[in-house]
Amino acid sequence: MRRLTFRLGLVLLGLAFAVALTTLVWTPWPVEDMSGGRLAGPSWAHWAGTDRLGRDSLSQVMIGARIALMVGLGATLVGGLIGTVAGVLAGFAQRGLDDALAAALDILIAFPTLLLAMLVVAASETASLGTAILAIGLAMSAIIARLVRVVSKRVLAQDYVTAARCCGAGWLRIVLTHVLPNIAPTLLVALALQFGLAVIAEASLSYLGLGAPPPNASWGQLLQQAQATVYTAPLGVLVPGGALVLLVLAINFVADGLRDLLDDSAEVRE
Amino acid sequence: MSLLALENVDFAYRPGQPVLSGVSLSVAPGGHLGIVGESGSGKTTVLRLLLGLAAPQGGRVLSDGRPLDIRSRAALRAHRRLVQPVFQDPYTALDPRMSVRRILTEPLQALSLPGDPAAEVSRVLAAVDLPPDSAGRRPKDFSGGQRQRIAIARALIARPRVLLADEPVSALDLSTRVRIIDLLAGLSRETTLVLVSHDLAVVAALCPHLLVLERGRIVEAGATRQILDAPSHPYTQRLLASLPRLPR
Amino acid sequence: MTLLQVQGLSVQARGRALVEDVDLTLAPGERLGLVGESGSGKSLTALAVLGLLPPGLTASGRVLLDGRPVIGQPDRALVPLRGAVAAMVFQDPRMALDPLMRLGDQLAVPLRRRAAREGRSMSRQDLRAAQVAALERVAIAEPARILDAWPHQVSGGQRQRVAIAMALACGPRLLIADEPTTALDVSTQAEVMALLDRLVRDEGLALLFISHDLPVVAGIADRVTVMARGRVVEEGPTAQVFHAPAQPYTQGLIAAARRLDAALGPGE
Numbered sequence: 015m016r017r018l019t020f021r022l023g024l025v026l027l028g029l030a031f032a033v034a035l036t037t038l039v040w041t042p043w044p045v046e047d048m049s050g051g052r053l054a055g056p057s058w059a060h061w062a063g064t065d066r067l068g069r070d071s072l073s074q075v076m077i078g079a080r081i082a083l084m085v086g087l088g089a090t091l092v093g094g095l096i097g098t099v100a101g102v103l104a105g106f107a108q109r110g111l112d113d114a115l116a117a118a119l120d121i122l123i124a125f126p127t128l129l130l131a132m133l134v135v136a137a138s139e140t141a142s143l144g145t146a147i148l149a150i151g152l153a154m155s156a157i158i159a160r161l162v163r164v165v166s167k168r169v170l171a172q173d174y175v176t177a178a179r180c181c182g183a184g185w186l187r188i189v190l191t192h193v194l195p196n197i198a199p200t201l202l203v204a205l206a207l208q209f210g211l212a213v214i215a216e217a218s219l220s221y222l223g224l225g226a227p228p229p230n231a232s233w234g235q236l237l238q239q240a241q242a243t244v245y246t247a248p249l250g251v252l253v254p255g256g257a258l259v260l261l262v263l264a265i266n267f268v269a270d271g272l273r274d275l276l277d278d279s280a281e282v283r284e
Numbered sequence: 285m286s287l288l289a290l291e292n293v294d295f296a297y298r299p300g301q302p303v304l305s306g307v308s309l310s311v312a313p314g315g316h317l318g319i320v321g322e323s324g325s326g327k328t329t330v331l332r333l334l335l336g337l338a339a340p341q342g343g344r345v346l347s348d349g350r351p352l353d354i355r356s357r358a359a360l361r362a363h364r365r366l367v368q369p370v371f372q373d374p375y376t377a378l379d380p381r382m383s384v385r386r387i388l389t390e391p392l393q394a395l396s397l398p399g400d401p402a403a404e405v406s407r408v409l410a411a412v413d414l415p416p417d418s419a420g421r422r423p424k425d426f427s428g429g430q431r432q433r434i435a436i437a438r439a440l441i442a443r444p445r446v447l448l449a450d451e452p453v454s455a456l457d458l459s460t461r462v463r464i465i466d467l468l469a470g471l472s473r474e475t476t477l478v479l480v481s482h483d484l485a486v487v488a489a490l491c492p493h494l495l496v497l498e499r500g501r502i503v504e505a506g507a508t509r510q511i512l513d514a515p516s517h518p519y520t521q522r523l524l525a526s527l528p529r530l531p532r
Numbered sequence: 533m534t535l536l537q538v539q540g541l542s543v544q545a546r547g548r549a550l551v552e553d554v555d556l557t558l559a560p561g562e563r564l565g566l567v568g569e570s571g572s573g574k575s576l577t578a579l580a581v582l583g584l585l586p587p588g589l590t591a592s593g594r595v596l597l598d599g600r601p602v603i604g605q606p607d608r609a610l611v612p613l614r615g616a617v618a619a620m621v622f623q624d625p626r627m628a629l630d631p632l633m634r635l636g637d638q639l640a641v642p643l644r645r646r647a648a649r650e651g652r653s654m655s656r657q658d659l660r661a662a663q664v665a666a667l668e669r670v671a672i673a674e675p676a677r678i679l680d681a682w683p684h685q686v687s688g689g690q691r692q693r694v695a696i697a698m699a700l701a702c703g704p705r706l707l708i709a710d711e712p713t714t715a716l717d718v719s720t721q722a723e724v725m726a727l728l729d730r731l732v733r734d735e736g737l738a739l740l741f742i743s744h745d746l747p748v749v750a751g752i753a754d755r756v757t758v759m760a761r762g763r764v765v766e767e768g769p770t771a772q773v774f775h776a777p778a779q780p781y782t783q784g785l786i787a788a789a790r791r792l793d794a795a796l797g798p799g800e
Contacts, residue, residue, distance in 0.1 A: 183394040191379075
């Protein structure tokens, strides 16, 4: 069962990436093309119908996949990088500094991602893909940092780290050769799960108009636009909504599969 | 002259709660020393001080006759080459994600020691009676006793003059335990052993000198044989009386 | 009449036999040492006797506790046997005791169970008296202080004494002790062993003492069963097994123990 969901997740995720890459060179219709008629139903020309302005829905959802993946990956990269560095530092820190860092992380985690995003947008004065990535990444970094702090402390308490210190290894060598490889499985699974959450966060931000500005057709934006006509043209909600659910599900399947895979390779103590 | 010594050392993790008070000891070349104590005796702290992982608040640590300043990189480097540790739990002593070869060559890199790494790996594997093809495998392929041999090999690769072993056999089964004791006894012809343990039998098997710690103070020190035969301090007497013995 | 009879006990995990064809008998008041290295199956044997094997492990063969079958019985049928017929003390008292419960409250659980079983009602004063008596039985000097303490506030030796008091609270006739002193300091170990020895003698308990430590077993058991890789290798009276082991495996084990013992000198 687990293997099946893992494979299904990989296939769906691969498909999403393929679609996202395709939109860079081709979409069924140009996004600005408004020749489709307002709120048309599915047809051979427009498989998923058109929106209020007569634009092709399928093309918009495809571009939405690109934005979702870009922001999701970007935020995971930012969050993973900042979070890992901060977490490892906190893991090494002596009692006073460590307490301060832990408190700072707790405060950061208490901030809702949306609030953080508004602050970032306010600071940069425009909403863009970059601000979305930065806002979601920052929120994620606190969660990752807290995890990394705990697991790296666990690794640092192992005798092999003491042995490394006793043979003159500096802290950078210890991080690179012992801490990072040993926390990698846990970190990877956590990042995969956070990737899924980042995709949802991106949709929420753009739903509120805090994400990428038009004509970047983010799924959240599509949902927001289709909200007014949900009774007359439900497809406008179903298609981007369905795409969002499928992508997040795929990511979660992959994350769970990854966890099993890495658990099996982990050492089993008799 | 002593290889390693503590001179009137005081240590506390928190002010007002001394872990060690006025502890002095000295290890001469070939003068294998056993440090015995129960939990709370401060033996782990003695070990950390001797390894240069912590500095005492009072008194000093002597490394090869010179006071050890753990803030000086050069002094620490010299100390690392002098003393190498072996730990209790063979399961946490080796990084599970590294090959035995990488585990063994880590000290060579970290201390930037000269010499051919491959030749050094073969040398230490032979010294601990492990087959040469062990180098390509990972810790999970080995039993507890074999892992402890790998940990000892890692300690040996820097050619230290002192091997500092913290309960090196207490996590092992009896038959394995005896074999590792034999291995350490063989190594003790060239390397000086400092053995920290709660197990008097293991210390007695390996170390002609003995030091008994109780709540951060040395209560008895001298020749192992003599202390075992005629303990003078009440604590040592009680410890010896507590030892379970085989029926004769 | 035997108190514990084990015949052809096997324990399997996913088709792999961890314990194979083990026979043991224990009469009332008898003391049996179960000796083996790690992986010998000695602890699993003890758990199987009480029907306490972890999930995924299955036992087969025959185990009779006080004449009543254990293997294949539902947990419901075993609950009256546990504590009342046989009770267990584990290696690490930190795991046997709930860290979030005061020691007195934990001790009250088996005391109340016993009272309920015997149809006695128990007032608050009765309970307090029973708690104090239970701790005095295991030679705890300040019962009042210990009853109000949390597990982390007392020493390892005291925790193990409380665990023993809890095991005895239900009035068992068989005490199963699995490496009860391995986590303790040498001098504390000696005290706990002296306590076990006295309790077993004074209360006429049978003892199944599981340990890897040969000298400790030699000090308490009348008979010894040696296990290796899931099987019984040798069994016999303690003196015989320690002085004239018949099997090569036991000979090796005893020789190793003798070497370490010899390092300590002649002793008294």
